Amino acid sequence: MNLILEGIRNKNEQVFKTFFDSHYNGLVTYANGFLFDKEASEDLVQEVFIYIWENASKLNVVTSLKSYVYAMVRNRCFNYLKSIKVTDNYKLLEFSADLLAEHVVDTASEDDKKIVYHQILKIIDALPEKMQEIVRLKFIQNYTYLEIAEELGVSVNTVKTQLKRAKLKITEMIAVVLVLLDLKR
Incomplete structure (x- = not known):
């Protein structure tokens, strides 16, 4: 079991803060590569972290938490782009x-x-x-x-x-x- 995820599931704020601090900037950069909008990227990444904090007990992380979070950000970027009518048929x-x-x-x-x-x-x-x-x-x-x-x-x-x-x-x-x-x- 991933110790970080276990800590977040137990509502350990220090574990969550450490995870947030070590991945936030990289995730914003990653999201910005899809959205080309720094503010929207920051908002989206913050929403992902809020979701993880609030739903940690429901998460089914098969690989690493880091990979899981990057996949969440990518998927939310695509959903965001769809919501503003941007399609990426060619990926x-x-x-x-x-x-x-x-x-x-x-x-x-x-x-x-x-x-x-x-x-x-x-x-x-x-x-x-x-x-x-x-x-x-x-x-x-x-x-x-x-x-x-x-x-x-x-x-x-x-x-x-x-x-x-x-x-x-x-x-x-x-x-x-x-x-x-x-x-x-």
Whole structure:
């Protein structure tokens, strides 16, 4: 049993505060990668923490509490976007949010994050055709490695290699974009 969750279930405020303090900023950054709205991201993350405090006894955490909370934030972001009529049929927001979290520091401005997000989309479009197809199958259609391999008639290792190369290319290009953004300041 997760000791942190057990502490929260027992209404141990110190355990909850420690968990909150250690994850709040990262979760806000993660949410902001979906919403591009710092205040809405902060509100959403605070709502998640309130929900955890109030419903700890009902939570069914199979993995880690941290993973569970990140999944809650992601799902609430998607619900929020749906409520304001933003759809993400291609699941590019999730893919881009992961890349943004990896490459854009907390101090980047909202405009810079939007620029990086749009650059990620352009970079994906510029990948070699097969690599682009694999990236889209994995991150847009949620195929497994095996399903992609079967669909394209290649090995699972080829799929993994192509995804690794795609991520590397995206990372290299994002690094260039970040340097350019830094130079404009």
